[in-house]
Amino acid sequence: MATQCNTCKGIYEPMGLDGVPYYHVCPPITVVAVLRDGVTQFVPLADLKPADIVVARRGDDLVRVAVADLLPTDLRLGDGHAPRPNARDETPVSTVVGEKVVSVPKAAGLGVKTVTVAPVTGLELFDHVK
Amino acid sequence: MVATPDPYAAGAPFRSSHGLWCGEDDFLRISVLGIGTQVVVVTGRVLSPAGEPLVFSHPLASPASRTVPATLIRAVGCGWLENVTAICASAGTGLQQTFVTVDLVRGPSAGGGVLATLLQGPLASLQRMSWPGSPMVNTLDGPGVIRSIAGTDPAANVEISETVPAGARWRLLNLVATLVTDANAANREVSLTFDDGTTVYAVAPSSVNQAASLTRRYSAGAGSIRGAAATALEITIAITPVVLLAGHRIATVTTNRQVTDNWGAPQYTVEEWLEGA
Numbered sequence: 001m002a003t004q005c006n007t008c009k010g011i012y013e014p015m016g017l018d019g020v021p022y023y024h025v026c027p028p029i030t031v032v033a034v035l036r037d038g039v040t041q042f043v044p045l046a047d048l049k050p051a052d053i054v055v056a057r058r059g060d061d062l063v064r065v066a067v068a069d070l071l072p073t074d075l076r077l078g079d080g081h082a083p084r085p086n087a088r089d090e091t092p093v094s095t096v097v098g099e100k101v102v103s104v105p106k107a108a109g110l111g112v113k114t115v116t117v118a119p120v121t122g123l124e125l126f127d128h129v130k
Numbered sequence: 131m132v133a134t135p136d137p138y139a140a141g142a143p144f145r146s147s148h149g150l151w152c153g154e155d156d157f158l159r160i161s162v163l164g165i166g167t168q169v170v171v172v173t174g175r176v177l178s179p180a181g182e183p184l185v186f187s188h189p190l191a192s193p194a195s196r197t198v199p200a201t202l203i204r205a206v207g208c209g210w211l212e213n214v215t216a217i218c219a220s221a222g223t224g225l226q227q228t229f230v231t232v233d234l235v236r237g238p239s240a241g242g243g244v245l246a247t248l249l250q251g252p253l254a255s256l257q258r259m260s261w262p263g264s265p266m267v268n269t270l271d272g273p274g275v276i277r278s279i280a281g282t283d284p285a286a287n288v289e290i291s292e293t294v295p296a297g298a299r300w301r302l303l304n305l306v307a308t309l310v311t312d313a314n315a316a317n318r319e320v321s322l323t324f325d326d327g328t329t330v331y332a333v334a335p336s337s338v339n340q341a342a343s344l345t346r347r348y349s350a351g352a353g354s355i356r357g358a359a360a361t362a363l364e365i366t367i368a369i370t371p372v373v374l375l376a377g378h379r380i381a382t383v384t385t386n387r388q389v390t391d392n393w394g395a396p397q398y399t400v401e402e403w404l405e406g407a
């Protein structure tokens with residue numbers, strides 16, 4: 001059984017094979033600089049629309065281009081990171097109670113749940129090699 | 131009838147020359163930091179005023195905390211403190227996973243003044259610290275413990291981001307992670323970045339493109355060199371031996387990343403020290 005973060009959906013084992021606890025911290029979200037409805041703004045990558053205008057490097061040039069018109073060789077510029085809302089940070093904040101050290105997560109976020117992870121087999125390669 | 135030996139007499143056979151006289155107000159304070167839950171046992175001997183050697187043994191579980199030590203305070207008893215030894219009783223514990231300090235303190239309260247620090251250093255399953263004899267060692271002396279860590283498997287559309295735990299200092303040795311790209315036509319290029327929790331201070335680019343609908347495993351290590359065609363499923367990233375403090379992050383940045391591109395869980399090795407601060 002593994003643990004899944006309800007905020008970022010990341011999956012991890014809370015205890016390493018060496019018996020040392022693993023403290024999950026949610027990654028930031030990726031945002032993209034776009035021109036949308038005449039306004040420049042950052043939008044989450046998941047919210048990128050085909051009509052959004054981005055700046056890309058095309059060869060030696062910088063061009064404004066709609067997302068739908070990007071070429072495979074274009075390099076989209078202006079990506080950045082933004083804090084993830086409700087981020088979970090399991091970095092322990094420890095205090096001494098009596099003779100015991102008591103630790104709580106720095107930020108609980110939306111909590112976690114336990115999940116079953118299928119073992120890695122390598123067979124998934126056949127899905128990618130036609 | 132055998133006479134009771136006088137430990138105060140010159141040349142008394144049972145009293146060592148370094149013994150510390152302890153009274154009712156003198157206590158041993160044992161502090162243990164640990165990145166796991168190892169058990170530390172502090173043992174020793176006290177020579178009573180009657181010349182009788184008394185043995186003590188105090189077990190204490192390390193707190194799985196790199197920042198706040200577990201603490202145990204126990205009376206020494208009236209007599210000459212002859213020797214103290216700290217043992218890690220948990221098998222398979224490497225150096226720098228557990229760090230012990232043994233102080234002689236005044237009074238049983240947690241804030242008792244330190245009269246003498248007897249022991250300070252890392253323990254391993256087969257390596258002990260002893261007073262008198264062992265040198266005082268700090269947490270950053272010598273090599274750290276080598277750890278292999280399975281990181282978080284991020285959801286699709288999320289970069290890898292691993293954070294150094296509080297109280298730890300890492301040197302990243304190697305990292306492996308797999309990126310599966312979706313069918314959207316775009317050349318992705320992966321970099322490994324290192325930041326202080328906010329600001330990036332080092333970037334290690336792969337300098338190789340990964341097109342759509344491909345699975346590639348990225349391997350970062352010092353001195354990595356791009357391989358020949360036979361290793362085309364593997365892409366290497368050269369990194370310097372980056373030292374990271376608590377809160378620093380190891381992350382991927384995938385230029386041209388598409389919404390259903392999917393990173394797998396990173397597996398990485400680090401050399402770890404307890405910061406001791």
